[in-house]
Amino acid sequence: MILVTGSDGQVGYALLKTLAPLGPVKGLTREDGDLSNAEDVAGLLEKFRPRCIVNAAAYTSVDQAESNPDAAHAMNAKLPAQLAAWARANGALLIHYSTDYVYDGSGDQPWAENALTGPLSVYGKTKLAGDQAVLDAGVDAIIFRTSWVYGARGHNFMLTMLRLARERDQLSVVSDQWGTPTPAWLIAEVTAVALRDKLRGAKALDGVYHLTCRGETTWCDFSKAIIGGACDFGVPLSMSSDKVSPIPTADYPAPAPRPLNSRLSVRRVEQALGLELPDWRDALQLTLRDWVEFRNN
Numbered sequence: 001m002i003l004v005t006g007s008d009g010q011v012g013y014a015l016l017k018t019l020a021p022l023g024p025v026k027g028l029t030r031e032d033g034d035l036s037n038a039e040d041v042a043g044l045l046e047k048f049r050p051r052c053i054v055n056a057a058a059y060t061s062v063d064q065a066e067s068n069p070d071a072a073h074a075m076n077a078k079l080p081a082q083l084a085a086w087a088r089a090n091g092a093l094l095i096h097y098s099t100d101y102v103y104d105g106s107g108d109q110p111w112a113e114n115a116l117t118g119p120l121s122v123y124g125k126t127k128l129a130g131d132q133a134v135l136d137a138g139v140d141a142i143i144f145r146t147s148w149v150y151g152a153r154g155h156n157f158m159l160t161m162l163r164l165a166r167e168r169d170q171l172s173v174v175s176d177q178w179g180t181p182t183p184a185w186l187i188a189e190v191t192a193v194a195l196r197d198k199l200r201g202a203k204a205l206d207g208v209y210h211l212t213c214r215g216e217t218t219w220c221d222f223s224k225a226i227i228g229g230a231c232d233f234g235v236p237l238s239m240s241s242d243k244v245s246p247i248p249t250a251d252y253p254a255p256a257p258r259p260l261n262s263r264l265s266v267r268r269v270e271q272a273l274g275l276e277l278p279d280w281r282d283a284l285q286l287t288l289r290d291w292v293e294f295r296n297n
């Protein structure tokens with residue numbers, strides 16, 4: 001049995017389908033238990049006794065984490081530590097997800113997996129503590145650090161931009177934060193490839209891997225690509241992409257500081273799994289098409 005935590009979330013939901021060919025998959029939602037409660041977690045692990053745990057649950061409200069550090073710590077640091085300890089003791093595999101927010105966002109080059117971390121926010125600090133707990137547990141584990149996750153369902157930047165572009169006739173979007181948008185479906189597909197290799201005994205496959213699309217952009221240009229792409233698909237909007245204006249981060253104050261440079265090098269995951277990841281623009285086209293077809297049906 002493969003146990004997927006956070007299976008109502010963006011990545012967790014996508015995993016339910018992509019992992020299905022690898023054996024029985026059980027998704028855990030809040031209805032199954034509170035994963036910030038160690039007793040609930042222990043009970044679920046003993047009930048299902050998975051051979052593999054894929055931990056897609058997390059406290060992902062970056063700004064709210066600043067005022068709720070204990071809640072963020074419980075989900076992002078304590079939960080992965082408990083899952084790792086159980087997996088270690090029971091010979092199970094663990095796949096865990098992390099974030100570009102573990103880096104400090106300096107410079108303009110893509111971060112490699114062995115770069116120094118330096119999280120700026122509570123969210124980033126708690127996620128880094130989770131990564132460290134998994135690495136320290138001595139468990140057979142893969143950590144995928146991803147960025148700018150979006151998709152046709154859930155709460156994400158693409159859906160927010162599509163909503164705003166129906167409600168407004170112009171938008172101002174931050175243009176000095178660089179990174180790579182990554183659809184949840186791609187994360188799930190690559191996870192399935194990695195898990196299949198692991199289940200076939202690929203021992204060398206472990207530790208931290210960056211997992212994003214290829215290429216880089218800013219939130220502002222991502223927003224233009226979303227709105228322009230939706231127009232190309234014939235979606236009625238109140239504005240076109242040329243009505244998106246760039247603004248600096250300083251003009252969009254938020255409780256949690258964001259890294260300016262979230263570029264992640266994906267060379268390690270491509271080499272380890274024999275993949276060539278798609279450019280973010282191509283992945284956006286596919287994701288928008290899913291969303292348009294979903295809306296039309």
Ligand SMILES: NC(=O)c1ccc[n+]([C@@H]2O[C@H](COP(=O)([O-])OP(=O)(O)OC[C@H]3O[C@@H](n4cnc5c(N)ncnc54)[C@H](OP(=O)(O)O)[C@@H]3O)[C@@H](O)[C@H]2O)c1
Binds near residue numbers: 029097
């Ligand atoms: N979103 C991004 O842009 C981004 C970027 C980089 C890395 N990541 C990482 O990628 C992974 C997946 O993120 P995502 O975007 O799929 O997150 P998401 O959509 O927010 O999903 C997280 C899931 O965790 C569940 N959850 C949270 N607290 C819980 C609790 N106490 N008990 C039970 N379930 C709980 C949530 O349930 P509810 O829906 O009921 O709250 C939700 O289903 C996470 O590790 C995240 O840190 C995300």
